[in-house]
Amino acid sequence: MNATTIREIDNTANDPTRRAVLITDQPDFAGLTENVARVAEARRPPKAWYVAFTISVFFFLVMNMAIGYLIWEGTGVWGINIPIGWGWAIVNFVFWVGIGHAGTLISAILFLFRQKWRTSINRFAEAMTIFAVVCAAVFPGIHVGRVWFAYWMFPAPNWLNLWPQFRSPLLWDVFAVNTYMIVSLMFWYVGMIPDLATFRDRAKTRFRQVVYGFLSLGWRGSGRQWHRYEVTYLLLAALATPLVLSVHSIVSFDFAVSIVPGWHTTIFPPYFVAGAIFSGFAMVVTLAVPARQLFGLKNIISLRHLENMNKIILLTGSMVGYAYGIEFFIAWYGGNPAEAFVFVNRALGPYSWAYWTMVSCNVLFPQLFWFKKCRTSLWVMTIVCILVNVGMWFERFVIVVSSLSRDFLPSSWGYYKPTPIDVLTFMGSFGLFFMLFLLFCCYLPMVAMAEVKSLLPQAGLEHGPHRGHGQYWGEIPHQHNGETE
């Protein structure tokens, strides 16, 4: 494999007189296609892939066993009880849904903002979204107790003449998360059609040719088809943007629409959305750093891409930090003793260990990204991003568990401890996520080739009256008589 022969070129320098090069080795279309497609076309994936896949499948099986045991025995096998009726299961649900939002943000919102650098990571971030939403959907499904009646959540005529309670945020969640799943899946798939056609045309076995041919729907790159395709892409991006914002707001309504102190606050929707973007980008970086190394994509997912993502992580992390501060302010300013107590309790009560983990991981460590050396160092960014994900899990834990453990009536206070089944189910969900993700890396186009090509010099879209998709104004060594890289 020539994965390691690609040099790491540092394109993070900021020169106001010209745009930075995004695809560092400036390949031509054939080179780029080869670079991306060979990952899926290799006879065998790299050894590290096998190791990671085996571990993932193992954890996936662990999750299945834990869920089987849960369904057989009942939710008593978890640590939930009165007063803390929502434990790890709901924390995990919000955690995974939040991670999923970054993919849609990269695909949709950065598209609307014309951020060209998104093209290297959008396919893989959207895949991460789909798999994260799959993991997220597992938890509300299994936490209902009588899982075989889960279909009651959907409005369908039945012999009981019963309909779900549409005024409940738990039901809004059903609609929101399902809509998000379906729309993300469609957006991801539609984006992949031209790249699947590339795989079809490069296929070396009849089987691959038929499968990719079927999936690419006979795409032939027709100009007329591209016109409608581009309009569709824009419309989906425009639809996915309010979708992202609304889905996590609706997830936050699970808490905000209740009356529990510490939950019943209007800051939750924007706070949750910022937190989701924060944790999602951290997960993208955590995945991108090893993936670009392992699969030879260092020139496509360059240091500048990682740096841009780290800047967004810094921004959203600061927003989350600000939200923590403002919550305290409002609790004091609002004069509600129950709410004031909740926040003091979070910082100083029995869950203070979780609270301070959350604050340090979410607010303190990302501040390292103010320093260029930190946000361009692969090790620092990976560690900080892992810590961010840990911190964001703890944030959901603190919100859910600490508020429930001590609410209005002191005689009802309690302490929640997860059981081994809780822990195994959560660890297992990582197995599911990575298993799906590794399969994606191995069989589907990891990078949006058609979109990245628009950024390359061969697209010729940088001069002449027709400014193209890429609006690329970088250096083309063999054409310009200026400096070369």
Place this chain on the structure above:
Amino acid sequence: MDLKAPNNVPNEETPKRLFGLLAEFDSTDSLLAASVVMRDEGYKQWDTHSPIPIHGLDEAMGVRRTILPYIVFLCGAAGFLTGLLLQWWTSSIYYPVIVSGKPMFSVPANIPIAFELTILFSAFGAVFGMFALNRLPTFYHGVFNSRRFTKRMTTDRFYVSVEATDRKFDRVKTRQILEAAGSIGVEVVEETPESRFPEVVRKWALPALLVVGALALIPPVVTLRARSRTSETTRLQLIWDMDQQPKYKAQSVNPLFADGRAMRPQSPGTVSRGGADTDDLLYRGLVEGRWATTNAMPINEILLKRGRKLFDIYCAQCHGLDGYGRGPVAVRAERLQEGTWIPPLSMHEETVRNREDGHLFNTISNGIRTMPAYGDQISPKDRWAVVAYVRALERSQSASIEDVPEDRRGELP
């Protein structure tokens, strides 16, 4: 391994048909230039092919803006209406449930779902609308017969394809136009009938579809049949939940007992409810089989006060506080004129006055005509208290001057 194009590439023996010309270009600029020429020359059955979308190509080709955004808007509007309609109809019309006095059609609470359905339907409109307008999937197209095309179209080359069915198509002239526009190679593309679909597919596609369609109809038909009929057997269900309970029910066989019965006889000494109430007078108002003529309880002020309290609670709504039978329930029932009401007796009628205490007790306990039985609501001793109070009421409406104590007769008018 040199694979064939997705469908058979024609060779010398198979009957061939001319599909058209395919011109290859190696830059977006030359493609754009060629498109402008093709458009201006008046060609209609032609297309460009490229691995990337090229802005400006739409104008160069003369492609009209798509109507897809309008389709998406309509789908979105449909989604919004569906969301509202679903929630309104189920919550206000079909099965309204009062939740904390909230309005039946709570619009603010209905917005999240309506919003999500708007987005969902819009996305369906965008994606499936695009598929429909783009005629996707189209697994076969004439250009796939060209190996030059399938090798490099999705990688790094640009193409213009002109179909032979175009009115302006001419093997020589069209080729000249394309080469003049900057093509690096123009190829004649031929296809065979086989190229479209292999024999197997063409012969069996329709029958297979019909079979699958017929099979797919079976579950809904079976379901609808079952729903529209009654059945003597229990219904089939996937989840048995608590239907199968390992316990013995009445009238069933239980092999654990010698007589094989699940129902066991009473053990000796079992007393039925009310079986220990042996005092006929107290519990049934009877003395030697006849109605008791005196109250079972000693008459005193405590008993009468209790009787008054209970009378006012249980009896006055029909019989009135004064016992004349003009309680609010009776008055309203008369006004309603529904034809099912029997007016309550006045306590002061001769018939009631002449009734024995035990008889009154029995009426209170077991009810009569439209009057319900109060035996379950009032204990036996309390019922005797009510009987005592009724007698006191009767006395109050038929007293003579001798009933008033001497020292108080002066108070009367």
